[in-house]
Amino acid sequence: xxxxAAVGDAMGWPYExxxxxxxxxxxxxxxxxxxxxxxxxxxxxRPISEEIGSGEYSDDTQMLIAVARARLTSGDDWLHWLxxxxxxxxxxxxxxxxxxxxxxxxxxxxxxxxxxxxxxDRAKYFSTGANGAAMxxxxxxxxHHEGSFGALATDVTxxxxxxxxxxxxxxxxxxxxxxxxxxxxxxxxxxxxxxxEATLDGLKDWREPVWQGLDxxxxxxxxxxxxxxxxxxxxxxVLEVEDLLNSARTTLESGALSAPSxxxxxxxxxxxxxxxxxxxxxxxxxxxxxxxxxSPERGISVPARQEGADxxxxxxxxxxxxxxxxxxxxxxxxxxxxxxxxLLATLAEKLLCPVSTVVPLPSPDEAARARSSFQEALNxxxxxxxxxxPDRREARVVAxxxxxxxxxxxxxxxxxTSDGQNVFLIRGVHRAKTKxxxxxxxxxxxxxxxxxxxxxxxxxxSRVKEAxxxxxxxxxxxxxxxxxxxxxVLRQLQVREKATDTPVAQLRVAVEDxxxxxxxxxGMQFEGxxxxxxxxxWVRVDTYLIVAVNxxxxxxx
Numbered sequence: 001x002x003x004x005a006a007v008g009d010a011m012g013w014p015y016e017x018x019x020x021x022x023x024x025x026x027x028x029x030x031x032x033x034x035x036x037x038x039x040x041x042x043x044x045x046r047p048i049s050e051e052i053g054s055g056e057y058s059d060d061t062q063m064l065i066a067v068a069r070a071r072l073t074s075g076d077d078w079l080h081w082l083x084x085x086x087x088x089x090x091x092x093x094x095x096x097x098x099x100x101x102x103x104x105x106x107x108x109x110x111x112x113x114x115x116x117x118x119x120x121d122r123a124k125y126f127s128t129g130a131n132g133a134a135m136x137x138x139x140x141x142x143x144h145h146e147g148s149f150g151a152l153a154t155d156v157t158x159x160x161x162x163x164x165x166x167x168x169x170x171x172x173x174x175x176x177x178x179x180x181x182x183x184x185x186x187x188x189x190x191x192x193x194x195x196x197e198a199t200l201d202g203l204k205d206w207r208e209p210v211w212q213g214l215d216x217x218x219x220x221x222x223x224x225x226x227x228x229x230x231x232x233x234x235x236x237x238v239l240e241v242e243d244l245l246n247s248a249r250t251t252l253e254s255g256a257l258s259a260p261s262x263x264x265x266x267x268x269x270x271x272x273x274x275x276x277x278x279x280x281x282x283x284x285x286x287x288x289x290x291x292x293x294x295s296p297e298r299g300i301s302v303p304a305r306q307e308g309a310d311x312x313x314x315x316x317x318x319x320x321x322x323x324x325x326x327x328x329x330x331x332x333x334x335x336x337x338x339x340x341x342x343l344l345a346t347l348a349e350k351l352l353c354p355v356s357t358v359v360p361l362p363s364p365d366e367a368a369r370a371r372s373s374f375q376e377a378l379n380x381x382x383x384x385x386x387x388x389x390p391d392r393r394e395a396r397v398v399a400x401x402x403x404x405x406x407x408x409x410x411x412x413x414x415x416x417t418s419d420g421q422n423v424f425l426i427r428g429v430h431r432a433k434t435k436x437x438x439x440x441x442x443x444x445x446x447x448x449x450x451x452x453x454x455x456x457x458x459x460x461x462s463r464v465k466e467a468x469x470x471x472x473x474x475x476x477x478x479x480x481x482x483x484x485x486x487x488x489v490l491r492q493l494q495v496r497e498k499a500t501d502t503p504v505a506q507l508r509v510a511v512e513d514x515x516x517x518x519x520x521x522x523g524m525q526f527e528g529x530x531x532x533x534x535x536x537x538w539v540r541v542d543t544y545l546i547v548a549v550n551x552x553x554x555x556x557x
Contacts, residue, residue: 001138001180002344004323005064005316007334009057010034012304012311013096016058027305034337041095042408045512046429049405050412055338056422059090059097060135060316065340065421066090067159068139068347069391075358079158083108084367087162089390092375093423096312098276100128104163111364114162115221126225129168131281133160134176135313138320141180142351149181149205157210161218164278165225167237170211172278175199175241176317178206179286183324190325193252195290200245207238241279248287260288260302270308281310285317289325296322296330343420359392378413378425387415394418404432454507457493465490506546514551521549 014024014037021039029035034055042048066086067078074081088109091102103124104114115125137156144152153174160173182198183190199206209231212219222230244267251263268274269284284303292299299322304315319331328335328345335341362370370390377387386396399414409432415423465483481492489508511517518530518537528539536550 001142001184001320001323001328002064002068002348003328003335003338003341004331005135005138005320006057006061006338006341006344007331008300008304008315008317008319009060009312010055010338011300011319011334012313012315013056013058014039014052015305015307015311016096018307033333040405041426042405042410042429044510046408047405048403048408048410048426048429050403050424050426053339055334056424057095057339058312059094059101060313061339061344062090062094063097063101063132063136064138065344065347067136068351071139071143072347072350072355073359073391074361075355077358077361079162080361082159083162084362084364085370085391088367088371089374092371093425095424098130098132100124100130101132101163108162109368111368113217115165115218119224122221122225126165126222128164129166129172129278130164130276131169131172131278131310131313131317133164133169133173134278134282135316137173137177138180138324139347139351141177141184141324142348145181145184145352149178149202150208150210152177152181153206153208153210154213157214161211161214165222166278167230167234168240169278171206171234171237171241172280172282174206174210175279176282176285176321178202179282179289179321180324183289183321186325188326190290190293192293193249193290194293195286195321195325196245196249196252199286200242200249203238203242209234237279241283244279244283245286248283248290252287252291260291261306263287264303264306264309264314269310269314270306272308275308275310276313281314281317284314285321288314288318289321292318292322293326296326297332297334340421346419378427389415389417389423395423398422407431454488454505456488456490456505458490459493461490461492506548508548508550510551511549512551514549517549 011034014021014035021037024037025035036054037052039050039052040047041050066089067082070078070082070086087105090097091105091109094102097105107114107116107121116122137159140152140155140159144155156173156177157170160170164170179195179199182202183195186194186198211222211230211234226233247267248263264270264284267280267284268277269280274280288299288303296319300315300319303309303318304311306314322330338344367390370388370392374387374390381387381397383397383400386394389395395415395417397413398416401412403410403412403426408429410426410429413425413427415425417423461481461483483490514535514537518528518534521528521537521539526539526541528537530537532550536548538546538548540546
């Protein structure tokens with residue numbers, strides 16, 4: 001189950017954010033194997049390019065391992081270990097964690113709670129209904145594989161609320177946990193569609209409001225965040241999940257006529273605002289697993305490459321379900337070559353048995369000192385040297401390399417822990433030094449900017465897109481009259497733009513302080529104008545060139 005989750009994660013990660021990856025090889029060249037790929041790490045204004053090795057996984061599997069480690073290290077006190085040790089430490093090495101997860105980790109790092117005390121912190125936390133909780137709960141299922149679902153639901157809920165507060169996140173985690181739990185108990189092979197029926201039959205179990213037994217401070221915060229009550233929103237979300245499961249069943253009943261990619265699109269799994277929903281992803285993973293027991297590899301390859309979807313999480317959750325019901329032999333070479341596959345298999349075996357020896361839980365101050373000591377040691381330890389992680393594992397430095405992306409540089413360190421986990425840390429992001437020049441030029445203004453892309457007008461955008469698609473290029477974003485291929489944006493040429501004085505090209509540039517840059521450019525007597533209430537502007541720097549400046553990702557039209 002854990003190995004399957006990592007395989008799905010590693011298969012889908014290259015396709016998750018196509019606006020932050022370089023060119024990927026054609027599917028015909030990588031069928032049946034992992035491949036290395038370039039990823040844009042860092043922030044939007046401080047991008048750092050790093051090479052992701054074949055089979056390496058993202059934050060999805062990192063958090064799954066953290067949950068397993070908390071259970072195996074601290075036994076019944078796993079929740080406090082997770083809050084006090086694992087979540088703060090995740091900030092040092094996460095690979096793609098979402099904003100809500102990182103916000104929660106920072107809260108636990110400061111000895112607070114994810115739901116906070118201020119109204120704005122509470123609002124952000126309880127609006128978080130994403131899949132970041134569901135993706136990591138498999139270790140709880142293994143630990144409770146012979147017990148009641150009620151005990152499992154209590155642990156899943158306690159885990160989920162450390163980072164997410166909306167019923168969609170918690171119910172998504174519970175529904176996924178229930179599907180994993182019944183799959184482990186069902187002898188293989190799994191019948192077509194069985195998993196959807198089994199999950200619907202378990203409605204009375206996974207709908208139970210286990211959250212009512214949470215800490216009083218959480219209950220008080222929840223009652224303030226939702227009107228008229230949290231329970232009302234919970235019940236509405238239960239009905240929503242039931243409708244989603246019934247829709248999945250109806251789609252499956254249409255058999256070969258129901259293409260899985262069409263189902264994902266119709267359910268909102270490819271729309272930016274809904275693709276990360278905890279409930280949507282949980283039901284979609286159940287649907288994909290229910291129809292793919294006879295061909296499990298295809299069951300994860302479809303979501304892993306579904307354009308517009310949260311590919312790594314959806315493929316990971318689907319693969320974990322297939323692993324729970326079918327074992328891991330079907331993973332083949334993927335299972336043998338995924339990052340830390342042996343560690344994941346070992347963790348799963350250990351979770352099957354009660355924890356016999358536990359490590360004492362550190363106090364908040366002790367946990368903070370352990371992390372500070374680790375960060376200090378990381379700055380001085382040489383390649384081949386050893387250091388102690390905040391979770392008390394020993395690790396060895398196996399590689400260091402300098403990363404460079406445009407004007408930004410950083411240092412990446414790879415650690416190998418004593419139990420076999422590879423950890424990658426990018427630290428020290430800085431402006432990279434450039435080679436000295438004999439030419440004397442005025443020093444550029446101290447602003448942070450990067451070239452976002454280039455507009456290229458075309459006469460027939462539909463035909464151009466059709467041709468490029470046939471060549472194997474996939475668009476990363478698109479609108480009614482434009483389509484983006486990474487940093488190249490093709491835009492439909494309008495009739496009114498055919499005047500001779502219309503620029504034939506446009507550059508997009510992102511800056512940190514748009515008003516300041518606008519004032520500086522306006523003083524140079526260029527033609528231009530403000531847009532988006534001052535958050536963006538355009539300026540004609542040449543007869544045939546316009547530069548559009550903004551501090552947001554979408555193209556400026």
